[in-house]
Amino acid sequence: MESGRLFFDPSACHGGNMLYLGNCDSVFRGGTTMMSMEETSKRRPFFSSPDELFDEEYYDEQLPEKKRRLTTEQVHLLEKSFEAENKLEPDRKTVLAKKLGLQPRQVAVWFQNRRARWKTKQLERDYDVLKSSFDSLFSNYDSIVKENEKLKSEVVSLTEKLQAKEEVGAAISAQKFDPLPGDTTHVSSLQFNVKVEDRLSSGSGGSAVVDEDGPQLVDSGDSYFPGDNYPGFVAAVDGVQSEEDNKSDDGRNYFSDVFAAAEHQNHGEEEPMGWWVWS
DNA sequence: TTGTGTTTTATTGCCTCC
DNA sequence: GGAGGCAATAAAACACAA
Numbered sequence: 001m002e003s004g005r006l007f008f009d010p011s012a013c014h015g016g017n018m019l020y021l022g023n024c025d026s027v028f029r030g031g032t033t034m035m036s037m038e039e040t041s042k043r044r045p046f047f048s049s050p051d052e053l054f055d056e057e058y059y060d061e062q063l064p065e066k067k068r069r070l071t072t073e074q075v076h077l078l079e080k081s082f083e084a085e086n087k088l089e090p091d092r093k094t095v096l097a098k099k100l101g102l103q104p105r106q107v108a109v110w111f112q113n114r115r116a117r118w119k120t121k122q123l124e125r126d127y128d129v130l131k132s133s134f135d136s137l138f139s140n141y142d143s144i145v146k147e148n149e150k151l152k153s154e155v156v157s158l159t160e161k162l163q164a165k166e167e168v169g170a171a172i173s174a175q176k177f178d179p180l181p182g183d184t185t186h187v188s189s190l191q192f193n194v195k196v197e198d199r200l201s202s203g204s205g206g207s208a209v210v211d212e213d214g215p216q217l218v219d220s221g222d223s224y225f226p227g228d229n230y231p232g233f234v235a236a237v238d239g240v241q242s243e244e245d246n247k248s249d250d251g252r253n254y255f256s257d258v259f260a261a262a263e264h265q266n267h268g269e270e271e272p273m274g275w276w277v278w279s
Numbered sequence: 280t281t282g283t284g285t286t287t288t289a290t291t292g293c294c295t296c297c
Numbered sequence: 298g299g300a301g302g303c304a305a306t307a308a309a310a311c312a313c314a315a
Contacts, residue, residue, distance in 0.1 A: 067287080067288055067289070067308070068288080068310090069286095069310065069311085070287085070288085087302090088301095105289090106288085106289085108301085109288070109289060109290090110287095110288080112289095112302075112303075113287070115302085115303085116303080117286095117287095
C-alpha cells in the first residue's frame with residue numbers, strides 16, 4: 001500500500017471498524033469522533049440538505065474529517081458497477097450507496113467524475129487513432145509528391161529533347177524551301193533531308209532506312225554534311241547525334257516518340273507544347 | 280523533509296429533459 | 298420547476314524527486 005494513502009482497514013488502526021486518515025490522527029468510531037461536534041460540523045461543508053442529513057445515519061460511522069478517499073474495496077465495486085453501466089439510475093445509486101456505506105450523493109459524484117475520466121481517456125484514444133491514420137496518409141502523400149517530382153523532371157527532360165528536335169526540323173525546312181541560288185548541291189541536300197528524317201523517325205541507329213532507290217550520294221563522293229555551306233545545319237545535326245547518344249538503355253530511339261509528339265502537335269493544336277503544360 | 284506535479288473527491292453553475 | 302448530467306474548478310490526498 002502506498003505510504004500516506006487513506007485506507008480502510010478494520011484491523012490495522014487501533015482495532016475495530018474504523019476509517020482513519022493515514023497516520024491515524026483522526027479516528028471516527030461508531031458516530032463518535034475524537035473531534036468535538038462543533039469542529040466536525042465546521043469542517044464538513046457538504047451534506048446540507050435534509051435528505052443528505054438523513055442519509056448520514058448510515059454514514060455517520062465514517063464521518064469525514066476532510067475529504068476522504070474511498071477504500072480500494074469501494075473503488076473496486078464502483079468500477080465493476082461502472083463497467084456494467086456508466087449511468088446511474090436512482091435505485092442503483094441507493095443500493096450501491098448502502099452496500100458501500102457511502103452517501104448516494106458520493107456515489108453519484110464518483111460516477112460523474114468517473115465518466116469525466118473515461119471521456120478524457122477516450123479522447124486520448126481517439127487522438128492516437130487519428131494521429132496514426134494521419135501519419136499513414138502523410139507518408140503516402142509524401143511518396144506521391146516525390147513520384148510527381150520525378151515525373152515532372154522527366155517531362156522537362158523530354159521537352160528539352162523535343163525542342164532540340166524542332167530546331168533540327170526548322171533547319172531542314174529552311175534548307176528545303178530556300179535553296180541557295182545556283183547551288184547544285186541542293187538536290188543532294190534534299191536527298192539528305194529524307195535520309196535524316198528517316199533516321200530520326202525510325203528505330204535504332206537508322207541503319208535500315210537507307211533509301212536504296214534514291215541516288216546514293218555516298219557513291220558520288222558527296223558528304224551527308226554540306227559543311228561550309230550550312231554550318232548551322234551541321235551543328236544542328238551534330239546536336240541530334242549527341243542527343244541520340246544519350247538515348248535510354250532499352251536501345252529504343254527516343255526521337256521516334258518525340259517525333260510522334262511533334263507530329264501530333266503539328267497536325268493538332270495551334271499552341272505549341274500546349275499539352276505538355278501542367279499547373 | 281519539502282516542494283511540486285498528479286490524482287481524486289467534491290462543489291458550483293449552467294443546461295436539458297420530462 | 299425539479300432532477301440529473303456535464304464542464305470547470307477547488308482543494309485534499311498522494312507520489313516522487315531532490
